[in-house]
Amino acid sequence: MIKATALSKSFRRQGSRKDRVQAVSDVSFEAGNGQITGLLGPNGAGKSTTLRILATLIQPDNGSAEIDGFDVTEAPQAVRRQIGFLPHNSGLYPRLTARENIAYYAELCGLDARQSRMKTGELIERLSMRGFADRRAEGFSQGQRTKVALGRALIHEPSTLILDEPTNGLDVMATRQLRSILRQLRDEGHCILLSSHIMQEVSMLCDHVAIISDGRVALADSIDGIRERTGQADLEDAFVVAIGGRLEATE
Amino acid sequence: MNPIWTIFKKEVRDNVRDKRSLFFAVLYGPVLMPLLMIGPLLLGMHRNSIDFEEPKTIAVVGVERAAHLMQFLKANNLDAQEAPDDFQQEIEAGRIDAVLEIPTVFDDRFRAAQPADVLIHYDESDEDSRKLKRQLTAILDRYDRTLRQLRFQARGIDPRIFEPLNVVENDLSGEGLEVPFIAYIVPFLLLYSMMMGGFYLAVDTTAGERERQSLEPLLSLPMSRISPVLGKYAAVFFFVILSMVLPLITSYALFSFLPADLLGSGIDFGPHTFLVAFVLGVPLALLITAFLLTVAAFARNTKEAQTHLSLAMMVPLVPFFLLQFMNVPTQTVTLLIPIISQFKIMEMAVASQAIPVTHFLLTTAGSVLAAVILLGATIGLYQRERILL
CATH class of the missing domain: 3.40.190 (D-Maltodextrin-Binding Protein; domain 2)
Known part of the structure; x- marks a missing residue:
């Protein structure tokens, strides 16, 4: 369960002392357990910044966010126990094998050698990684990398999964496989939050959507709710209307 | 399992698989450098010396x-x-x-x-x-x-x-016994070898990890942010200490090929001197590790880290060049200064002088203090979000 309220964050512009860029100015939304929530928005809208705040990697300037009732700034350690984070680029260690990459995180989360071996083995089966589990990550395809990173994020059985553009660079089959894994996790009661700029992706996978543009959440509702509130049957049109664009201009 | 130990194991395993890191840690400093630096020197001495005992x-x-x-x-x-x-x-x-x-x-x-x-x-x-x-x-x-x-x-x-x-010479220089250039060669060799041995590991575990974007998920794990710094420090230290002990053994072996009387009376390159070099080397290794890790951690990417480190590596070498033409007295103050103190004490060991225990305590205190300050800066950096930007 994620609850973000009026989050804002600005960064210093590269190479300048005073000049600041407002990455996120007003982000509020909720993501429930047993649901897949999509953070939908164009590039540079503030999706990654929002996810990094939720993953306790950076702190908001204003506003607050809670995960399972724990505040991201006040109780970051408790939040970290609740979340599994899959960053934009899967961030694997190229000289370690898939199994070693996952086992490393298992041990860091406090599992002993036996538990770590068992859990890692389970995840390798579950995410169908057996074919490449003992190969070094160096030459992995994007799909294989995403699977390993997902396995790593799931190793400590977090209630909440935060995924930054997980389908980026995946081919059709890998995307379908990932979707089915995420649906399974949802059905087990996990709270899943993912970011995407691909409309089709979000409409196929998500139960709930928060549309983000220029650092603000313009609209947050179920897919049907968004269609209803914007008066558009097509989600893409609904998106354009929601972020304040004009349909004729974009056609 | 303790996360520091887990991170140490992973970084060592990861870098043992990196041929470049391994080459500098176990071949370059430990074998190639002693052969290139001490080898010609000893060979030259050998060739100019005459063994009057040999029939x-x-x-x-x-x-x-x-x-x-x-x-x-x-x-x-x-x-x-x-x-x-x-x-x-x-x-x-x-x-x-x-x-x-x-x-x-x-x-x-x-x-x-x-x-x-x-x-x-x-x-x-x-x-x-x-x-x-x-x-x-x-x-x-x-x-x-x-x-x-x-x-x-x-x-x-x-x-x-x-x-x-009948001319009698009475040399009153006492402590300032002229120790040849050769007295500095072992500490210089160790210093250089340690820096080369830890170089790639320091860059790979800090700037490299940022560049691969594996730091973000690591820091989103439920563990203290001090653990990664200490784990990485331990891994770099392991490579640095390896690059200190191995060339020490190699140089000892090389020096033992030399006839004892060749270096002149009062010059000691026996086991005692190498033991002193080891005792001096451990706190120095702590400092070199902290130095490499800090410089690399503050860089934004591996390229920047390598550039900064290549330049920064001259800093520890400055005392060596200073001592060549400056007369630095052996006092409490100078003994607290890392590197200078190690060179001065090595000079005494090579000149077969007795070394007071306080000398060892002072040089250790100075080096460990400097290491703690540098390590503290890196731990501070990992607490800030700047590390992820």
């Missing part, structure tokens, strides 16, 4: 003309053998190093107490020939002196009359 043969023309001289040569480990007739060509061809010629008139002149000629045939352009000639000259000199004294005594004259002056 050699010397080709002589007219062995029978000077029986007493031949005995004297033999007593000085030079065994006379009759030279071949074509000895001049043999010397030119390098088959004989030098020939001592006793002319036919030698015995007559010798008995008449006239200066009796002896000739040394040798090849100035050939090193072995030059060495044998030097050895021969030295022995003939001694023979000459002995005979002179005997002749004076036989005529009832005190030979000391011919020595108007």
